[in-house]
Amino acid sequence: MKQNRKNIIFCLAAVLITVLILHLVYSTIDKTDVGESRSKIEELGEIETPGKIWLNGYLGVFFRFKSLGNINWLVLPLLVWFLVTAKKRERWQSALLFVWLVTVVFISLKGYSNPRYQLTLFPITSAMVLFLLWQFLEDRNRAVKVLCLSLAGAISLFNVIHYIEDYGRQWELRVSRGDSYFPSRLLEYLNTAEDINGESKVFVINQPFFYYYTDKKGVDYLNPNAMGIWLELKDQRGNPRVAHRLLRKKHGCRYILLKSIQDRYFRRMTINELLNCDCRPVMEDNGWLLYRVRDETLYREIKLPGHMNIPVWKKNGTTVEEISPPLFRLSRRGIFKFDAEASGRRKRIVLRGGRAKDGVRRLNLGYEFKRRSLDMQIPGGKYIHFIVRASISDRLVGNKNYIMIADYNSADKTWEQEKTYFRTPHMRSYLVSKKIRPGSTRAIMVFRFEPISPEDRLKIEDVRIVVSDKPL
Secondary structure, eight states, X not given: OHHHHHHHHHHHHHHHHHHHHHXXXXXXXXXXXXXXXXXXXXXXXXXXXXXXXIIIIITHHHHOHHHHOSGGGGHHHHHXXXXXXXXXXXXXXXXXXXXXXXHHHHHHHHSTTSXXXXXXXXXXXXXXXXXXXXXXXXXXXXXXXXXXXXXXHHHHHHHHHHHHHHHHHHHHTOOOTTSTTOOHHHHHHXXXXXXXXXXXXXXXXXXXXXXXXXXXXXXXXXXXXXXXXXXXXXXXXXXXXXXXXXXIIISOEEEEEEEGGGGTTTTTSHHHHIIIIIEEEEEEETTXXXXXXXXXXXXXXXXXXTEEEEOOOOTTOSSHXXXXXXXXXXXXXXXXXXXXEEETTEEEEEEEEEEOBTTBOEEEEEEEXXXXXXXXXXXXXXXXXXXXXEEEOGGGTTSSOEEEEEEEETTTTEEEEEEEEOOOSSOEEEXXXXXXXXXOSEEEEEEEEOOSSTXXXXXXXXXXXXXXSSOO
C-alpha cells in the first residue's frame, strides 16, 4: 500500500514538473520578439530570430508548438532509446525508422518556412510515438508504465488546453459546402460561364477546391506550363502585350482565381501587375477573388469609343513643366528635387528624396480638375482612371508610397478615395479607378512619395487620365 502511495506521489510530482517545464518552454519559444520588422516576420512566418530558425524552423516538427503542439516532442527520448538498442531491433523496425528520419530531414530542410508542410508529418510521427512507447513499456514494471503514460497524458492534455483555439481556427480553414463562407456564388458563376469552355481555362492560384467543385478546366500556377508563363512574364516585365498574349492566346486563360489573403504573398510578383492592369475584377465571394483577362490590352481599351483621354503628358517636353504642365505639388514636408530625363524615346520625371523637414520627408504631387491646365468640370457620376507607368526605390515598395484618386463632397464634408501601392522597384504600369460622386467639389489624382533618404527615387514615365461612363 505504501509503495503504491509513493508511486502515485512520484507520478504527480513528475507530471507537475513536466507541466511547469512545458509552460516555460512554450512561453519562450512562442514569444514574438519586439522590434523585428514586419516584412521579415511575414516572410519567415513565425521565425523572427536566428535561434528560432532552428527551433521553429529546421526542428519545427518537434518544437514548433504554435502550429504543431508538443505531441511530436514525445518521439525524441523514445528515438534515443531506440537507437541505443538498435541491435535488438528487427529489420522492418529499422527500415521504418530510417524512412521516417529521411522524410523528417527532407521536409525540415525544404519546407521549414511554412508549418503546413511539417504538419504532413504529424500522423506518421504520432504513430511512431505510439509504436516506440509500446516497445519501450513492453518489459517494464507497472510503476514505470504508470509514470510514462502519466507523462505522455500530461503533455498531450497540456497541448490541447494550450492551443485548443488555434486548432479551432485551423479547422475553420477547411472549405466545404456547409461553411457559411463557402464561395457558392463564385462557383456557380464559374460552372455556368459560357466563355469557359473546352478552349478556355481558369488560371488557378493555389485553390484546389476549384477542381473539386467545378467541371471546368484550369491551369494550376505550379503547373510546368504556368512556370513558363511566370518566366516569360518576368523576362519581359511590364509589357502588357506579352501578358495578354501568354494568358489569352497561348494558354487560353480567360480568368484568374485566387484568395484575397494571397495578395500579400504575391505583392512583389508579376501576378499583381496582371490583376491590376491586364484583368478586370468579376467577383469577390467570402474572400475569394475572380478576375477576367481583358479582351484587349489596357492601353488599347482606353482608345476604344466611350473613353475620353485627357492630355496631361507631352512626349516632346524637355523639362518637368513641359512634360506634364498640369502637374503640381499639393503638399510637402521637406525639400525635394525634380528632374526630367530621357530613356530612349520616353521622357521621365524623376523625384529625389532631398532634405527632410523636422525629420519628415513627404510629398503629395498630382493633378486636380479645375486647376492649372486641367481646366475642365469635375466629371461627377463618371469613372476616372488614373494610369501611371512608374518605378520606385526597392525599400519604399508597399511602404506609404502609392497613387490615389480622391473626391471631396462639400455637402457632407467627406473625402472618399481609391489607391494602389507601388509594388515593385521595376518600371511597370499601375491603374487606379474611381467613380466620382455626383456633387463633388474637388477631384484629385495624387502621387504619394515618402522617401527615407536623399538617395530614394520615384521615376514617372507616363501618365494618363481617362474618363468613362463604365469601369475599365
